[in-house]
Amino acid sequence: PLVGRPWPITYRHDEEERVARLRDFGVRRFTAMLYPHKPEMAAWLNSWAADFAARTPDCLHTATFYPEAEAKEYVASAIEAGARVFKSHIQVGDYSPLDPLLDDVWGLLEDSGVPIVVHCGSGPAPGTYTGPAPMQELMRRYPQLTVIVAHMGMPEYREFLDLAEQYERVYLDTTMAFTDFVEEDTPFPRDQLPRLDALRRKILLGTDFPNIPYDYLHQLEVLERVAPDSEWIRAVCRDNATSLFGLGE
Template sequence: MSTPRAPRTDAEIPAYLAALGLPGLADLHVHFHPDRLMERIWSFFDEGEHHYGTAWPIHYRTSTQERLDTLAAIGVHRVPALTYAHKAGMVASLNAWCADFAERHPQVLRCATLYPEPGMTEQVRAAIDDGLQLVKVHVSVSDLAPDDDLLGGSWELLAAARIPVVIHAGSGPRVVGRSAAHTGPEAVGRLLATHPDLTLVVAHLGLPEYAAFADLVERYPRVHLDTTMAGTDFMERLAPMPPAHVGRLGELRERVVLGSDFPNIPYPYAHQLQALDRWGLGADWLRDVLWHNGQRLLAERVAPG
């Protein structure tokens, strides 16, 4: 089957997926937060020129229900609600919010986050017992070391349960004045040396350390990359991907999953699909990345027993 023309608008996405023979999109990098936190995050992006050196307008700055409806319309039927803590004492309330949000919206995956603080292992165990499906860790925003001893028990539990952890660990996109003490492939490499069975999904292909994070994918069989913002016109201005790296992503086909960063993107969702399509890796690669790989990761969860 030849590759159909990439969608130019969100309205064209369903037809594009149908032409590929896909029932939808398995996007593992979608954000929902409690309203007050979401407003604070959007306010941060409103000052994009200060933080990133370029404007960062939020394309989907709409109500929670409108965002859920948008995702349903374009084919994201199992919706992550990724959130993250930026200081100690936030995780319990965020994870409780995630559980309640998933309970109220059956299409939403049960998500949680981590932070290096006492009692984290017990919180993660409780979340797993409650049906946890996906975890988000943001190394730079949380300013945490992935291999912090206070997270060791949590990693053991998540590895055993085969629950995917979307980890933003690359040092980009760079924020003026924000610490990058723990970002980069070295810290993740130390984590994996101790917990090699972790199901990690490295956000944004690990940009700008594309090659080094791909090395970790080749070294550890349960490490994956997500496509969040990669190859888009916007991100190519901030952290361009070396052209030769496209071929490597073709070779890593089974270990690349779709990510978007919806709703906090400065362009329509369709543009992410255009960016992936123009790499020219073919219809089979697109089918795996847009659907099969993400679905497989979510299906591998081991129920507690």
């Protein structure tokens, strides 16, 4: 309903089968993204994610938050428990990243250096607080925050490429970008392709598996269409994440 077109989920399997599929695909490490959309939800999701990571060693311990009075406490607890990456979805959560209830959260994340994947672009459907302006202000306030902009910031590709150029610790992920599904409505600007080369160390593979309307392989195939060379593919699909998350392999 939000995007006005069918979005069939390709991998409708249970948890065990989904993990097995990723391993069969050759994925060495993955995350477990979390999407709180109301108060008193994030702490429970963090508890589930900690348990999932403990029994799934190839999953990076993932955590999340929502603007609420308890956020500072459970984010601090998640970091202390070994969270390796956080998730913030501005559109699903329908909150501003500049909400004062998150001031301490961003401060904790900046101090810890734990990366946070933020869905802040206005695609595939805009939200009240999506777009580059709130994130530009957030980075002005917390310039050492380690942010991974989901979906290459679609459809505001240019502005989020600018943000990655401006701030040393702003990265982008490729989730759904360049795929036929996305290119039909919000194509990546052809005049921005050279910037992918210049930012090669700041782009990471993202897939949104399992909630994707195409086969997993398609995301990899489309990267070959835009890659300046094979070393770029290796950096995006392996080396950049290995370095950022300190995977030591």
